[in-house]
Amino acid sequence: MSQGATPPATAAQLGYAVELYFDPALENQVLKAWNVLARRQISTQLIEMAARPHLTLLSSPSVDPLKLHSAVRSLAFRLDPLPLSLSSVGTFPSSSSSDTAAGGGGGGGGGGVLFLAPTPSSALLHVHSQLCDALKKEGVELPEEFRPDAWVPHCSVAQDVPRSRMAEAFCILRDLKLPVSGYAMDIGVVESSPVREIFSFPLGSAPDA
Numbered sequence: 001m002s003q004g005a006t007p008p009a010t011a012a013q014l015g016y017a018v019e020l021y022f023d024p025a026l027e028n029q030v031l032k033a034w035n036v037l038a039r040r041q042i043s044t045q046l047i048e049m050a051a052r053p054h055l056t057l058l059s060s061p062s063v064d065p066l067k068l069h070s071a072v073r074s075l076a077f078r079l080d081p082l083p084l085s086l087s088s089v090g091t092f093p094s095s096s097s098s099d100t101a102a103g104g105g106g107g108g109g110g111g112g113v114l115f116l117a118p119t120p121s122s123a124l125l126h127v128h129s130q131l132c133d134a135l136k137k138e139g140v141e142l143p144e145e146f147r148p149d150a151w152v153p154h155c156s157v158a159q160d161v162p163r164s165r166m167a168e169a170f171c172i173l174r175d176l177k178l179p180v181s182g183y184a185m186d187i188g189v190v191e192s193s194p195v196r197e198i199f200s201f202p203l204g205s206a207p208d209a
Helices: 024-039 065-078 122-137 163-174
Strands: 015-022 054-060 082-092 112-118 155-161 180-192 196-202
Touching (some): 015 024, 015 065, 024 163, 054 122, 054 155, 065 122
Antiparallel strands (some): 082 112, 082 180, 112 155
């Protein structure tokens, strides 16, 4: 979890994800939702896997983490903290692969994925587009669902939610009094499974000499 640490060249069989992390206040709002859903026994997986609230910019089972390190490090240097507003609730069916590689996506238990969706600001879409461009230059093949014309920005709050409890889960999230706003402050890469942060950089950080 050290900032700027170069990832190991091995473990190519693992899945990797590039994630945006929130300021503490916004992160706590998401954790509040995780905890309420866990207490209601709707979903506990994100807590159990020790995931961190995030927006997934890319998830892939086959990407080279060394190429991710170069692209993410360069992108973090060019960006400032990004305003975010989690403004609506949405769901993916269990077949979605939009977040399966690391920490918050279509799990294998047969239920749906519940998420908070940010307002898709031009700044957020531009960050994702810049990451995609940087990864293409590194020779990384983008999964279909993470290409700029298909990406659905989202912050997962529950995995494998039974269909019979989805309406209840939606009601719980409405009690958050959306929108909840803050900033994306860091960008990092995690591997799974289990979920483990390999490296992260503050947005606006200077590259190492």
